Amino acid sequence: MGIKKGILKDLTQKELQEICSRYKLKGFSGLKQSELMQFVCENLEAPQEEIQSIVNTLREDKLVNKISDSADYFLTKQIHILYGDKAFIKANVGGYEVKIENLGKENFNYSCDEKCQDWIYQVKKGRYPFCKHYPAVLAQLIFEEQINVDEVRPNYIEGKVLSALISLVEKRKKEEGLIFPTGRQIEERSKNIEEDLLKISMQDQILARDKYHEVAEMAFETLVGDAFQLIEFETIPKRKTIGWDLLILGSLASPPFIGVVECKTAADGVHEQVLRNPNYLQRLKEYCIDLKEKKLVGTLSNYLKYMVIVAPGFPLEVTSLCGPFSQMSAGIKLSFFPVKSLVKLVRTFRDNPIITHSMIERVLWRGSIITEEDIDILLRGASDHISDLLGKCRKVLREKMQGVLHRITDSSFIKLDSVLFQDMLKAVLAELEPDIVRSGKKEAVGVETISIMHDYYNIWRPVLEGLVEEFICILKSESEQRVKRTELKEEILRLLELG
Numbered sequence: 053m054g055i056k057k058g059i060l061k062d063l064t065q066k067e068l069q070e071i072c073s074r075y076k077l078k079g080f081s082g083l084k085q086s087e088l089m090q091f092v093c094e095n096l097e098a099p100q101e102e103i104q105s106i107v108n109t110l111r112e113d114k115l116v117n118k119i120s121d122s123a124d125y126f127l128t129k130q131i132h133i134l135y136g137d138k139a140f141i142k143a144n145v146g147g148y149e150v151k152i153e154n155l156g157k158e159n160f161n162y163s164c165d166e167k168c169q170d171w172i173y174q175v176k177k178g179r180y181p182f183c184k185h186y187p188a189v190l191a192q193l194i195f196e197e198q199i200n201v202d203e204v205r206p207n208y209i210e211g212k213v214l215s216a217l218i219s220l221v222e223k224r225k226k227e228e229g230l231i232f233p234t235g236r237q238i239e240e241r242s243k244n245i246e247e248d249l250l251k252i253s254m255q256d257q258i259l260a261r262d263k264y265h266e267v268a269e270m271a272f273e274t275l276v277g278d279a280f281q282l283i284e285f286e287t288i289p290k291r292k293t294i295g296w297d298l299l300i301l302g303s304l305a306s307p308p309f310i311g312v313v314e315c316k317t318a319a320d321g322v323h324e325q326v327l328r329n330p331n332y333l334q335r336l337k338e339y340c341i342d343l344k345e346k347k348l349v350g351t352l353s354n355y356l357k358y359m360v361i362v363a364p365g366f367p368l369e370v371t372s373l374c375g376p377f378s379q380m381s382a383g384i385k386l387s388f389f390p391v392k393s394l395v396k397l398v399r400t401f402r403d404n405p406i407i408t409h410s411m412i413e414r415v416l417w418r419g420s421i422i423t424e425e426d427i428d429i430l431l432r433g434a435s436d437h438i439s440d441l442l443g444k445c446r447k448v449l450r451e452k453m454q455g456v457l458h459r460i461t462d463s464s465f466i467k468l469d470s471v472l473f474q475d476m477l478k479a480v481l482a483e484l485e486p487d488i489v490r491s492g493k494k495e496a497v498g499v500e501t502i503s504i505m506h507d508y509y510n511i512w513r514p515v516l517e518g519l520v521e522e523f524i525c526i527l528k529s530e531s532e533q534r535v536k537r538t539e540l541k542e543e544i545l546r547l548l549e550l551g
């Protein structure tokens with residue numbers, strides 16, 4: 053028994069609780085850390101090696117968390133390599149000075165700033181091998197291609213910890229547009245949302261730990277961010293532990309809009325806290341006002357229009373909060389997004405990406421609970437919208453062509469000069485604006501530009517197919533009612549008559 057206690061000694065209260073629920077022990081709730089430890093030692097019937105391996109996993113996850121924490125510096129570009137060769141590296145990480153000697157070698161050594169609490173109380177005392185400032189430097193060096201990933205392996209960065217560091221670097225590259233997620237990654241993320249989002253939202257700690265290496269609350273925030281990305285929203289995850297969880301940018305709408313997202317997990321799926329705790333709404337309002345009035349300026353501040361709470365489910369009464377929230381937050385609309393509806397929206401969009409940000413915005417503007425039925429309505433609306441778009445485009449094409457056909461003198465060819473042709477194309481594109489096309493001007497030279505929205509390729513498909521069909525129809529009817537002679541025939545006739 054004494055040995056078990058030795059293994060458990062570094063675990064926090066939360067981690068001990070996690071072990072209890074993993075082994076389905078009863079009667080541990082409300083116990084303090086030391087009592088919990090005693091409780092686990094007395095009640096847990098499991099082989100020593102098995103417990104050791106769980107403890108190792110928890111420890112490894114803590115290191116992974118340090119990598120996540122280093123993102124605060126790395127993603128916000130607060131790391132400056134002051135000096136760097138393999139033997140000695142000196143860096144400034146958000147005001148903390150980090151020194152690394154002999155990276156990748158056995159005589160490796162690193163030290164952090166004397167004001168780093170983690171370094172003084174955890175690393176120096178041997179509880180953990182590094183503070184969050186160390187992986188921040190490594191991430192920066194890998195990002196700058198000063199070192200490759202294999203070189204960090206020997207110095208505490210291996211397995212899951214290494215994967216976390218690599219994904220952090222990739223995240224920055226993605227944010228800076230240096231790499232794009234592949235089709236396979238998109239599929240994998242969709243599958244995770246489909247299979248896990250609801251369970252994680254209902255605090256399935258074991259799934260969160262085993263698959264996402266985090267507590268359910270954190271894994272939930274990450275997955276909700278992924279869900280919005282899969283419907284083509286750009287997202288900005290929070291950088292600090294307090295404040296809003298996620299910003300979503302509806303950049304494909306015209307004008308774009310911004311939503312503040314709050315992610316709430318709950319074991320039972322219903323939120324007492326939202327309804328009964330007036331401070332809760334007050335706090336959300338403060339996040340919005342702080343962003344709107346202090347952080348975002350000018351037009352950007354006008355884009356911030358929505359507050360969205362994502363949770364496993366909501367009682368119907370929450371809708372009574374939407375009006376008051378909007379009043380106290382200078383018009384910001386509050387919506388409740390149950391996880392099942394969000395999962396359905398992701399699935400519907402991935403199957404057929406035709407629901408646009410503008411359409412989603414209309415649902416947010418309503419300020420209510422977003423139901424699964426709303427998603428069905430969105431999809432139907434999106435199909436109708438495509439029919440409308442197509443109808444307008446065909447009409448414009450027909451009218452423009454008709455105008456040209458009046459003037460032709462030759463029965464085999466429809467002759468257009470490039471001005472007429474451009475005019476026709478522009479008229480058709482104008483019908484598609486702003487849904488899937490944006491026109492603008494290059495400021496310096498004044499050349500007109502056309503921006504094509506590739507994310508909505510499934511709207512383009514029926515529109516282009518419809519236009520092709522219309523075009524063929526016009527050609528066919530011209531061909532059938534050919535009455536005039538070709539210029540070639542006219543010419544020959546003229547010569548024959550002359551002869």
Ligand SMILES: [Zn+2]
Nearest residue numbers: 164168183185
């Ligand atoms: Zn440090």
